[in-house]
Amino acid sequence: MNDMLRIIEPMIPSLRRYARALVGSHATADDLVQDCLERAVSRWHQRRGDGDARPWMFTILHNLAVNQFRQAAARGSHLSIDDADENALCLEAVQEKRLLYNDVLLKLAALPDEQRSVILLIAVEELSYADAARVLDIPVGTVMSRLSRARERLQQEVEGRANGASRKIAQLRSIR
Amino acid sequence: MNGRPITEDDLHAYVDGVLDIARNAEVAVYLDTHPDVARRVEGFSSQRDLLRAALAPIADEPIPSQLHLARIIEARRSRRVPAWWAAAAALLLCVGGLGGWWLRGAGLPASGGIAALAQEAADSYNVYAPDHVQPVEMRASQQAQFVDWISQRVHRPMAVPDLSASGYRLMGGRLIATSHGPAAMLMYDDDHGTRLVMLARPMAADQTAPMSLHSQGAVSGFTWADRGMGYSLVGATEPGLLRPIADEVRRKTAPI
Numbered sequence: 001m002n003d004m005l006r007i008i009e010p011m012i013p014s015l016r017r018y019a020r021a022l023v024g025s026h027a028t029a030d031d032l033v034q035d036c037l038e039r040a041v042s043r044w045h046q047r048r049g050d051g052d053a054r055p056w057m058f059t060i061l062h063n064l065a066v067n068q069f070r071q072a073a074a075r076g077s078h079l080s081i082d083d084a085d086e087n088a089l090c091l092e093a094v095q096e097k098r099l100l101y102n103d104v105l106l107k108l109a110a111l112p113d114e115q116r117s118v119i120l121l122i123a124v125e126e127l128s129y130a131d132a133a134r135v136l137d138i139p140v141g142t143v144m145s146r147l148s149r150a151r152e153r154l155q156q157e158v159e160g161r162a163n164g165a166s167r168k169i170a171q172l173r174s175i176r
Numbered sequence: 177m178n179g180r181p182i183t184e185d186d187l188h189a190y191v192d193g194v195l196d197i198a199r200n201a202e203v204a205v206y207l208d209t210h211p212d213v214a215r216r217v218e219g220f221s222s223q224r225d226l227l228r229a230a231l232a233p234i235a236d237e238p239i240p241s242q243l244h245l246a247r248i249i250e251a252r253r254s255r256r257v258p259a260w261w262a263a264a265a266a267l268l269l270c271v272g273g274l275g276g277w278w279l280r281g282a283g284l285p286a287s288g289g290i291a292a293l294a295q296e297a298a299d300s301y302n303v304y305a306p307d308h309v310q311p312v313e314m315r316a317s318q319q320a321q322f323v324d325w326i327s328q329r330v331h332r333p334m335a336v337p338d339l340s341a342s343g344y345r346l347m348g349g350r351l352i353a354t355s356h357g358p359a360a361m362l363m364y365d366d367d368h369g370t371r372l373v374m375l376a377r378p379m380a381a382d383q384t385a386p387m388s389l390h391s392q393g394a395v396s397g398f399t400w401a402d403r404g405m406g407y408s409l410v411g412a413t414e415p416g417l418l419r420p421i422a423d424e425v426r427r428k429t430a431p432i
Contacts, residue, residue, distance in 0.1 A: 004249070005245055005246060005249065008245055009245050012239055012243055012245065013234075013235035013236070013237075013239070014235055016234060016235065016237070016239075016243070017231050017234040017235045020234055021231055021234070027387065027389065027419070028386060028388065030240055030242060030243060031386035031387050031400075032386055033243055034242050034243055034248075034386075035384075035386055037243060037245060037248050038248055038252070041245075041248055041249055041252055042252060064386075068386065071289075071382070071385070075289075075291050097229070100226065100230075101226070101229065101230035102230075104223070104226050104227060104230050105230050105231075108227065119227070120227075122192060123192065123223075123224045123227055123228065124227055124228055124231055126192075128194065129189075129194075144184070144185050144188065147188055148184055148188060151188070151191075151220050151223065154223060155216075155219050155220065155223055158223060158226075159219070
């Protein structure tokens, strides 16, 4: 029990970050993390002793999130009220950085789910390519091609929007 | 440059800082002589930094109490049950499973999930919460009797969560007919007469589902399912105020 607490507890902040960046909604993300923790506690003894607990935890969380996406899709717009939590990803940041951060997060949210998950696991949560492949249950080669597509697309979007955003700000200032 | 050509994978591994020293140096040399590729790689690197900076504050937030691991472990430990109870639960699960299988066999859509429950709870609220004559069938004073009866009707031991910590008293309850079978409705009110309705019934679809918010006009509800039992808490209350009460209900109704 004690090693479970010692090993899992430090991961909770990054599990929350992954869930929120993946599903967008604050409340839904924390519910997913709670389900993930409950499952991890009840299945701790099934974990292979030699395996690293971090990819194991992310696998549980990721599968719960995928189920959530499926249910949301099956229910149509039903979940959209919860997900319309527009500020879920709009974080407190220094004023000048906030626009930049919110912009990249909006672009991230617009990526297909499978590209968003791969870029989050690797670039933000720093899983190895092999661990990301385990979490997503796909070959490493597929991880690499998804990562490449995700970065390329996000880059195009960010660069495209950066010009537009700065123009908009300039306009707002000139009106004042 | 010796041997292996630089691949797209190498560029990403360079961005992520996971190349060994020798390969890293080879990629750096390559980038020096290929400014177009270098610009792309630089873009990926700054994108990586930007994403990390934008998302870092989430990991710095205090952990909400629903995610306190020691508490989750403790809740599980205190949930250990006598053997006969486990057998009864297993039997119920079998019955539930067969029911679900039968429904599927009959070609009906699996519409008994938490979306349906949320609607049933909102309907019950709309019908009974404004009622000042007979909002409940059995009053809180008959709680023990009510629990026995309702548990028998929904085929599950029903818990009546005590919400006095949130300022809500149990008024009583009633049995509700839904197209997914009998459901237990509990009604609570506070000192201002604000009423909340909780609806609970066994679930054929969505046996376990995370909490989700539903709103219709001024009426909001939180609905979730935990191991075969679905719950929905509804009130004409701000979702932000309703949510902690729903969390409290969920804690207090967690299966024994």
